[in-house]
Amino acid sequence: xxxxxxxxxxxxxxxxxxxxxxxxxxxxxxxxxxxxxxxxxxxxxxxxxxxxxxxxxxxxxxxxxxxxxxxxxxxxxxxxxxxxxxxxxxxxxxxxxxxxxxxxxxxxxxxxxxxxxxxxxxxxxxxxxxxxxxxxxxxxxxxxxxxxxxxxxxxxxxxxxxxxxxxxxxxxxxxxxxxxxxxxxxxxxxxxxxxxxxxxxxxxxxxxxxxxxxxxxxxxxxxxxxxxxx
Numbered sequence: 310x311x312x313x314x315x316x317x318x319x320x321x322x323x324x325x326x327x328x329x330x331x332x333x334x335x336x337x338x339x340x341x342x343x344x345x346x347x348x349x350x351x352x353x354x355x356x357x358x359x360x361x362x363x364x365x366x367x368x369x370x371x372x373x374x375x376x377x378x379x380x381x382x383x384x385x386x387x388x389x390x391x392x393x394x395x396x397x398x399x400x401x402x403x404x405x406x407x408x409x410x411x412x413x414x415x416x417x418x419x420x421x422x423x424x425x426x427x428x429x430x431x432x433x434x435x436x437x438x439x440x441x442x443x444x445x446x447x448x449x450x451x452x453x454x455x456x457x458x459x460x461x462x463x464x465x466x467x468x469x470x471x472x473x474x475x476x477x478x479x480x481x482x483x484x485x486x487x488x489x490x491x492x493x494x495x496x497x498x499x500x501x502x503x504x505x506x507x508x509x510x511x512x513x514x515x516x517x518x519x520x521x522x523x524x525x526x527x528x529x530x531x532x533x534x535x536x537x538x539x
Contacts, residue, residue, distance in 0.1 A: 329402050332410060336396075339414045340389045346421035347381045350374070350428075376504060377428020384444055384507075385420055387484070388451065394475050395455055398466040406465060409454050416447035432500045441488035448485035452478055472532065474525035483514045 351374045354367035392413075399406075423443040427436040458465050459476040470476070487510045491503050498506075 325401055329399055332402060332407060333396055336392060336410060336414060337389075339417060340385065340392075343417050343421055344382060344385045344389075347378050347385070347424055350421065350425040351378060373431035373501075374425075374428045377424050377431070380504065380507065381420060381424030381428075384484070385417060388417065388447060391451060391481060392454075395458060398458065398470045398473065398476065400467060401465055403463070403465075406457060406463075409450070409457055413447065413450040413454055416443060416450055419443055420447070427504075430500075431504065434495045434500050434503065437500060437503045438492050438495055441492050444488045445485040445492075448481055448483075448488075451481040452485075455481055469533070472529055474522050474529055477522065477525055479521050480518050483511070483518055487511060487514060 351371060354371055356363050356367055420443055423436075423440040427440040430436045455476055455478055457463055459471050461468055461471050466476070487507055490510065491506045494506065495503055
């Protein structure tokens with residue numbers, strides 16, 4: 310018996326669309342709180358003798374924190390966009406999907422701490438490794454989430470959407486690849502250079518992912534067109 314068959318007796322009382330919407334709203338709230346907490350970690354610098362020169366010096370001293378903030382902000386934003394992109398296909402749910410989503414959110418909730426840790430000690434490698442493990446785990450959880458969505462046996466998305474390129478696993482694997490590579494390079498590169506790696510590697514990895522997406526989109530559109538013609 311498939312997962313969708315198991316849910317059929319419950320659908321009359323379950324208000325399926327409403328429950329899926331609740332899961333999405335809860336996820337959005339967690340993302341909003343996590344991304345807001347990033348800036349709270351940056352305190353206004355104290356100046357004992359306020360002058361223009363001291364104000365510029367104080368801003369310069371907290372520049373690494375702003376670099377960490379922007380990295381953390383866009384990483385969380387990328388994962389929110391990815392979640393938004395794949396959950397538009399969801400028309401059903403089960404308890405396993407809920408818990409996979411919760412574990413995915415667990416890694417998002419931890420990000421304000423790991424972001425603050427690596428931006429506070431910008432010249433050290435260990436804080437960056439901790440942050441990279443956090444981001445890589447988030448990426449692997451997104452892969453697990455998408456794998457569960459695109460499995461026809463689970464009945465979470467409609468059969469027609471299973472082959473959609475937005476559910477391809479190459480894109481969510483990009484972040485783990487970038488940050489796991491940075492962990493390996495931590496043994497040969499200084500701490501401040503590790504923070505620059507995502508800015509270099511993401512555009513390079515994106516070229517392959519974009520080309521793969523375009524190829525899959527052509528195949529998918531052809532299959533849909535052929536199906537409608539038939």
